Amino acid sequence: MSSSHDNHTTERFGFADDGVIPNHPSFELLVHRAAFAPEPGEPAVSAEQLFGANGWGGFWRDGIYPFHHYHSTCHEALGVAQGWAEVRFGGESGGRTLRLEAGDVAVVPAGTGHCRVAASEDFQVVGAYPPDQPFDLIRDAGDHDAAVERIKAVPTPATDPVFGPDGGLRTAWTGLARPAA
Numbered sequence: 001m002s003s004s005h006d007n008h009t010t011e012r013f014g015f016a017d018d019g020v021i022p023n024h025p026s027f028e029l030l031v032h033r034a035a036f037a038p039e040p041g042e043p044a045v046s047a048e049q050l051f052g053a054n055g056w057g058g059f060w061r062d063g064i065y066p067f068h069h070y071h072s073t074c075h076e077a078l079g080v081a082q083g084w085a086e087v088r089f090g091g092e093s094g095g096r097t098l099r100l101e102a103g104d105v106a107v108v109p110a111g112t113g114h115c116r117v118a119a120s121e122d123f124q125v126v127g128a129y130p131p132d133q134p135f136d137l138i139r140d141a142g143d144h145d146a147a148v149e150r151i152k153a154v155p156t157p158a159t160d161p162v163f164g165p166d167g168g169l170r171t172a173w174t175g176l177a178r179p180a181a
Helices: 043-053 141-153
Strands: 002-005 008-013 029-033 057-062 076-082 084-089 096-101 105-108 114-119 124-129
Touching: 008 096, 043 057, 043 076, 043 124, 076 084, 076 096, 084 105
Parallel strands: none
Antiparallel strands: 002 008, 008 029, 029 105, 057 124, 076 105, 076 124, 084 096, 084 114
């Protein structure tokens, strides 16, 4: 499914629990295409400024791990500052590989698996999180059942990292889980 807002396109993808990667029981992965224009010289700053202006923080700059993993205590924004990557979302068995390019932002719901499959040599991503959502990283199937309960408790963020309070996840996820405090 696609939607458009200010010349940006948002793609939505839902994934089922595969017994290893729980994925989110209600929220879809959102991919905001061409969400920002990376500035030459310091392209990561463009993503950080966008995320920060919309209330997301805890920035980091790097790549995406080449193994399947997920976060059970937070949602995550991944903004591609430069280059491209093919990322497998949703797990090995029921997931989907998507190509993310400079300027794209993936809004990854808690529990949704992700793994870098391939990337350009210059690939750089900026990660960010909603306030008051501590970061964890899970890759062991033995943590699945406890993680499912934590995932259900993660609140809907007050803002989308790209569209702020009026769009993106605020439209797609509203009414599907417990709201932010």
